[in-house]
Amino acid sequence: MERFLQAIIQGLTSGGVYALIALAFSIVYMTTRVINFAQGEVMMIGAYVYFFMVAKSGGIGVSWPLALLVALVGAMLVGLVVHLISIAPLGKFDPNTNIGWILTTLSVSLILVEVMRNIAGEQAKRVDPIVSSFGGKKTLFTIEPKQYLILIVGVVLALVLEVIHSKTQLGRALRATAHDKATASLMGINTGFMVRYSFALAGVLGGISGWLLAPVIFVDPNMGTLVGLTAFVAAVVGGIGSTRGALVGGLTIGVVESLARWAGAGEWTSAMVFLTLILILVLKPTGILGEALIEKV
Amino acid sequence: MTRRGRDEQEPSQTPDPIPSFELPKRDPGKRWQRRRHEEQMEEHSAGGWDTPINRRDFLDVARKLGTGVAASSFLYPAFLAACGKTADQLTPAPGGRFNVEEGGSGETINIGVISIYSGVGAFVGKLADRGGQLAVEQINKHGLPAKGLQTAKDGFPDFEAYERQSTGGILGGRKIRLIARDDNLSAQVAVSAIQEMITRFDIKGLIFAGLYDDIYAAKKLLQQYNLPAIAAYGDLASVGQLYPRNDYRQLFQMFPPDQWGIEIMLEEYCLRDRGYTRFAYLGDNTAIGAQGKRLIGETLARNGNRLLAAEQYNVGDVDMTAQLQRIRGTNCNALMVWGIAGDTAHALESVKRLDAVYTDHDGALGRGGWHPQIVGFEGGAAERTFAVLAGDAARTGTMSYWYLGGIGYIPQFKSAVDTFKKRWGVAPTGGENNPADAVFLFARAFEQAGGTDSNKVIAALENLEGGGINFSSITPHAFTKDRHISIEPADMVGITLERGKAALTSPKYELGAEFIGNPNADPPIPAFNPPGYVGPTHFMRFNQEALMKKHGKLYGDIMLKNGFGTQCTKVADSSAPYGFRLTTDCKIH
Numbered sequence: 001m002e003r004f005l006q007a008i009i010q011g012l013t014s015g016g017v018y019a020l021i022a023l024a025f026s027i028v029y030m031t032t033r034v035i036n037f038a039q040g041e042v043m044m045i046g047a048y049v050y051f052f053m054v055a056k057s058g059g060i061g062v063s064w065p066l067a068l069l070v071a072l073v074g075a076m077l078v079g080l081v082v083h084l085i086s087i088a089p090l091g092k093f094d095p096n097t098n099i100g101w102i103l104t105t106l107s108v109s110l111i112l113v114e115v116m117r118n119i120a121g122e123q124a125k126r127v128d129p130i131v132s133s134f135g136g137k138k139t140l141f142t143i144e145p146k147q148y149l150i151l152i153v154g155v156v157l158a159l160v161l162e163v164i165h166s167k168t169q170l171g172r173a174l175r176a177t178a179h180d181k182a183t184a185s186l187m188g189i190n191t192g193f194m195v196r197y198s199f200a201l202a203g204v205l206g207g208i209s210g211w212l213l214a215p216v217i218f219v220d221p222n223m224g225t226l227v228g229l230t231a232f233v234a235a236v237v238g239g240i241g242s243t244r245g246a247l248v249g250g251l252t253i254g255v256v257e258s259l260a261r262w263a264g265a266g267e268w269t270s271a272m273v274f275l276t277l278i279l280i281l282v283l284k285p286t287g288i289l290g291e292a293l294i295e296k297v
Numbered sequence: 298m299t300r301r302g303r304d305e306q307e308p309s310q311t312p313d314p315i316p317s318f319e320l321p322k323r324d325p326g327k328r329w330q331r332r333r334h335e336e337q338m339e340e341h342s343a344g345g346w347d348t349p350i351n352r353r354d355f356l357d358v359a360r361k362l363g364t365g366v367a368a369s370s371f372l373y374p375a376f377l378a379a380c381g382k383t384a385d386q387l388t389p390a391p392g393g394r395f396n397v398e399e400g401g402s403g404e405t406i407n408i409g410v411i412s413i414y415s416g417v418g419a420f421v422g423k424l425a426d427r428g429g430q431l432a433v434e435q436i437n438k439h440g441l442p443a444k445g446l447q448t449a450k451d452g453f454p455d456f457e458a459y460e461r462q463s464t465g466g467i468l469g470g471r472k473i474r475l476i477a478r479d480d481n482l483s484a485q486v487a488v489s490a491i492q493e494m495i496t497r498f499d500i501k502g503l504i505f506a507g508l509y510d511d512i513y514a515a516k517k518l519l520q521q522y523n524l525p526a527i528a529a530y531g532d533l534a535s536v537g538q539l540y541p542r543n544d545y546r547q548l549f550q551m552f553p554p555d556q557w558g559i560e561i562m563l564e565e566y567c568l569r570d571r572g573y574t575r576f577a578y579l580g581d582n583t584a585i586g587a588q589g590k591r592l593i594g595e596t597l598a599r600n601g602n603r604l605l606a607a608e609q610y611n612v613g614d615v616d617m618t619a620q621l622q623r624i625r626g627t628n629c630n631a632l633m634v635w636g637i638a639g640d641t642a643h644a645l646e647s648v649k650r651l652d653a654v655y656t657d658h659d660g661a662l663g664r665g666g667w668h669p670q671i672v673g674f675e676g677g678a679a680e681r682t683f684a685v686l687a688g689d690a691a692r693t694g695t696m697s698y699w700y701l702g703g704i705g706y707i708p709q710f711k712s713a714v715d716t717f718k719k720r721w722g723v724a725p726t727g728g729e730n731n732p733a734d735a736v737f738l739f740a741r742a743f744e745q746a747g748g749t750d751s752n753k754v755i756a757a758l759e760n761l762e763g764g765g766i767n768f769s770s771i772t773p774h775a776f777t778k779d780r781h782i783s784i785e786p787a788d789m790v791g792i793t794l795e796r797g798k799a800a801l802t803s804p805k806y807e808l809g810a811e812f813i814g815n816p817n818a819d820p821p822i823p824a825f826n827p828p829g830y831v832g833p834t835h836f837m838r839f840n841q842e843a844l845m846k847k848h849g850k851l852y853g854d855i856m857l858k859n860g861f862g863t864q865c866t867k868v869a870d871s872s873a874p875y876g877f878r879l880t881t882d883c884k885i886h
Binding site for chain 2: 010122126218220267270
């Protein structure tokens with residue numbers, strides 16, 4: 001029972017990162033109806049910026065809060081650049097019938113990997129965590145503080161974003177843009193700004209994910225690929241476009257992975273994740289907390 | 298929504314401007330104007346009117362652009378290749394980049410390299426690149442070492458004399474070029490890349506420096522093209538796939554077989570030296586892990602023992618806590634970790650999470666909880682990358698194996714190390730010597746064969762004049778017709794991890810001269826590794842008899858006498874060759 005509980009907590013902690021990236025997927029999807037397949041790489045860039053800022057050997061060696069700040073700004077800018085390169089040139093289009101965005105976002109993700117590979121090299125980098133003990137105790141349920149931090153930050157950020165998006169003018173504007181861009185525009189909402197805002201916010205979330213994940217998985221140019229893909233699955237499982245869904249989806253996928261390892265099926269973790277996706281889509285095609293879009297004619 | 302509209306509709310049917318609650322401004326700003334303009338264009342387009350930039354056309358172009366960008370990302374390296382350029386001479390990437398040398402007189406001879414250049418095993422590609430590329434540059438600039446140069450300095454190579462050689466290239470000035478490809482941790486990718494290197498670049502030799510799976514998957518292809526190949530990293534011997542045990546005469550191996558490494562580590566070290574009785578295994582899902590598990594099981598069975606638990610992880614996995622929790626139930630003394638560095642570093646982090654890091658010999662025997670000694674695959678536990686990534690989770694005393702190959706820290710190889718540092722800006726970390734000597738082996742074989750004819754090159758590799766190649770390694774690499782592996786069990790050594798300072802033990806634990814220097818030597822030997830250096834070093838206790846017999850001068854007169862290799866606990870013994878012996882009383886290893 002103790003191990004089962006450990007596996008659940010373990011899954012929730014790793015699910016925290018999936019939730020953060022799934023949030024980023026959802027926010028971009030809300031305003032553009034596209035999936036930013038470069039989101040994992042935005043996270044990777046955030047992790048690299050943090051590493052180069054904070055590392056004493058091979059980096060600048062500043063304090064971690066400053067390094068984090070720079071990483072967030074860097075990731076936000078990369079998020080905007082992704083929009084500028086992969087989405088903006090497509091102009092106004094129907095993402096359901098025109099699939100150019102799949103290729104452009106995917107291309108940008110490959111370019112970002114190549115860029116970092118050439119700048120930083122292939123070899124993985126180690127990043128020390130900002131917290132390494134709970135008052136002298138190194139683990140709780142065999143889980144380190146750096147892993148709990150992921151869960152805490154993930155949940156808190158999801159809740160904060162939920163409040164922002166439901167209670168503030170900015171959030172209402174975002175939801176209005178998500179619901180009907182043309183009408184939102186007629187209502188005086190600068191939908192272009194909202195799209196850019198969503199990419200910038202997704203960039204910041206990517207930066208936070210990179211910062212949280214860097215001490216857990218080593219920083220390397222490919223770190224965002226698999227995590228990004230799994231987070232995309234999490235976003236779909238939770239209900240793409242839903243803040244709460246992203247959180248639920250991320251945590252669900254994290255727990256599924258962890259339980260697969262707990263059950264001695266470690267080599268089947270990816271299969272289990274995709275099986276979960278299929279099951280959810282069969283049972284509830286819009287995802288756990290997703291809502292079907294009803295088009296009024 | 299169709300073009301039909303423009304021809305059929307009258308201009309008067311042009312839709313009215315979009316109604317907006319925003320009042321038209323007397324002097325509208327640019328942003329407002331642009332938005333209005335976009336909305337009008339969109340509306341016109343929806344009504345079938347052509348607009349200055351038709352939405353459909355624009356999306357078509359965008360789609361093509363997207364396809365182009367995606368395609369160029371995938372084909373970028375090939376594009377560069379077609380232009381005869383390179384994106385990065387040091388780090389080949391998926392799809393393949395390649396290293397370019399200026400062509401000399403005559404046709405350039407291409408040698409292929411298949412290695413791991415991305416993901417958790419990227420450090421392997423770095424070793425292959427640095428070793429192989431430096432060898433190519435040396436050969437293209439100085440040619441092959443003149444006769445007798447390899448042993449000119451009291452049995453060791455004369456590197457200064459070699460660098461004074463002014464005739465570059467082989468076969469009358471032909472240059473060598475390396476074509477490097479990433480296996481992407483996939484044997485299928487490796488086979489495709491090899492096929493491409495054969496058909497597109499007409500490679501005359503191939504160096505394996507990636508996954509074991511690559512060699513197993515590609516051996517039929519090599520046979521089909523009769524292409525000679527050397528496994529700089531990769532093990533065919535342990536699975537009985539090395540000629541003459543089968544008919545793949547094209548394949549040669551200079552990598553220490555896992556079987557030998559496992560035998561000396563388990564039989565000599567774990568069972569006899571340390572007295573361990575309980576063993577468990579944690580390995581990856583590649584051929585490296587599968588082969589390790591099989592060989593460990595067989596070796597233990599021969600000794601009346603068995604694996605108490607065997608767990609697997611996927612390459613790229615981060616958390617192995619669940620597997621280790623099951624292993625913890627066995628209370629094993631030694632945990633055999635079989636995978637490549639990066640993954641093994643994560644495994645050790647998981648060990649740390651369970652508060653089970655190795656402390657010392659007593660701890661491994663179970664006094665004070667579960668703290669097994671880590672015994673690992675050489676590509677996972679004898680790597681500096683592993684030590685750096687795992688941090689303090691990888692403790693002094695982590696054991697692995699290698700062969701008495703490239704020992705950079707002995708004075709006799711200082712010039713070679715200086716050349717390496719000058720070229721790459723860093724000291725070799727270990728293992729670079731294999732791809733380097735593979736290049737020298739091919740170059741010597743081409744020269745001896747008088748060309749690149751496959752049959753003649755293979756025959757030359759089987760009978761290299763001058764006793765083989767030991768220009769980057771300490772022991773010569775040579776093959777015969779009946780022996781396609783260039784090393785012997787007597788070359789095997791143990792590797793242990795050191796963290797740049799002596800562990801606190803009683804009796805006193807001593808680091809080797811490569812860490813602390815030796816002022817008593819004549820001339821005094823400065824420390825080779827910088828303060829705080831973390832990395833693997835040669836540990837000289839097990840296989841000692843065989844080493845002394847085959848490498849008496851190197852192992853005895855140079856290493857033991859001057860205190861190279863981890864010294865651990867030295868005990869005065871007048872009957873021993875140098876007045877001391879390395880005792881098994883060592884607390885760490």
